[in-house]
Amino acid sequence: MILGRPANQWIGLVSAAAALLQVLLVQLRPDLDPVAVATIIGSVTAFLGVVILFVAGQPPTVTSGDTVTVQTPANEPNRSVTVI
Secondary structure (H helix, E strand, C coil), rough: CCCCCCCHHHHHHHHHHHHHHHHHHHHHHHCCCHHHHHHHHHHHHHHHHHHHHHHHCCCCCCCCCEEECCCCCCCCEEEEECCC
């Protein structure tokens, strides 16, 4: 989650923005090589996707004094523990 949105929405937004940028660059600057533009923007988009998944997939930070719910197997009540 980043800013309350799941990672797939952020990746979709970045991919759509990159595709729009690619189309605009090739249409507005006909002297640019479309293959080079696609390669560069595709590489940047892939990198941003990895960064988004890395940031969104971080486990929560637990500090001393926090209460955490521990999920237990079925038919057993979950437990709440306090971090020391």
